[in-house]
Amino acid sequence: MAETDRNPWRRFLALPNESRAKTLIVAFLVASICALLVSGATVLLRPIQTANRAAEEQARIEALLRGIPGMTDLLAQSGGALSTVVVELAKGRAASDVTAATLDDALADTSNWTALEASADIAGLRQRPDFAQIFLLREGGDISLLLLPLTGQGYGGRIDAILALRGDLNTIAGIAITGHSETPGLGGRIEESSWQSSFAGTELRDASGDLRFAVARGEASGPYEVDGITGATRTGRGVANMVRFWLGPDGYGPLIRAIERGEF
Known part of the structure; x- marks a missing residue:
């Protein structure tokens, strides 16, 4: 009678x-x-992926900047070295536990959003994130x-x-419209560089500190206005309200105050 193989691996292979x-x-x-x-590769590649995401984000921002009329020259004159930071909007300071790499995960948590009262929600957001990358x-x-x-x-x-x-935190250097759903040929003209270039040099607040920025119905008539777009009054109002809210x-009001106080 053949002896039973006591090795479980050989028994399994048999x-x-x-x-x-x-x-x-x-x-x-x-x-x-x-x-x-897969788990090992994820751990080993995570630093590389983080660095690649950071490089992609920097390239994206630089590409957007090149789309702002006059911004390329402005960056060249200043050295062109952009830095980024995630800020806690309510406190106007750098976030202590959220970074650019973890921002998306943080904003996936509904507790990191603040509901807006109707009277304050002039941009039509309903809620705004507690953190933003600037x-x-x-x-x-x-x-x-x-x-x-x-x-x-x-x-x-x-x-x-x-x-x-x-x-000076009061003069617009430029604007880049990065996405919209406005009507082509009407409100969709906000993506045209000729319209965006009208923002450069526009002031936000008057001497008393009141926020005065507006998109005019027609041609701008003062230092706080940019030209309106014919037939796109509601689009212009939406852009103006967006700027005024943020x-x-x-929005960024607490951050701007902190910068003015030299705390940032």
């Missing part, structure tokens, strides 16, 4: 290939090995250019933009 137990065990082993390899350019220790992502509701839907402010107390 099973016929048609054996259901052998098929299930092999499938489990293959899946486990693949899972371990970009800035420094000359020495002073901020010479501040780039602020904006979003709001136009006539056709959401409008996204990046607003660039000069170091530069107000529920």
Whole structure:
């Protein structure tokens, strides 16, 4: 009588290939090995992926900046070294536990959004994130250019933009409309560089500090207005409300005050 092989691995290999137990065990082993390899690769590649995302974000912002009339020359004159930081909007300071790499995950948590009262929600957002990624350019220790992502509701839907402010934090250096759903040939003209160029040099507040920015119904008639677009009054109003909201107390207002106090 043949002696029973006491080695479980050899006994397993000796099973016929048609054996259901052998098929299930092999499938489990293959899946486990693949899972371990994927997990290991994820851990090893995470720093590279983080660096690549940061480089892609920087390239995206630089591409957007090149789309702002006159911004390329402005960056060249200032050295062109942009830095980025995630800010806690309500406190106007750098976030302590949220970075550019973790911002998306943070904003996937509904607790990191603040509901807006109807009277304050002039941009039509209903809620705004508690954190935002901003970009800035420094000359020495002073901020010479501040780039602020904006979003709001136009006539056709959401409008996204990046607003660039000069170091006085009151003069618009330029704007880039990065996304919109406005009507082609009417409100859709907000993506035209000829319209966006009218923002450069526009002031936001008067001497008393009141926010005066507006999009005119026709041609701009003062230092706080930009030209309107014929037949697109509601789009212009949406852009104006978007800028006014984000530069107000529920948007970047606390950040701007902190910069003015020299705390940022």
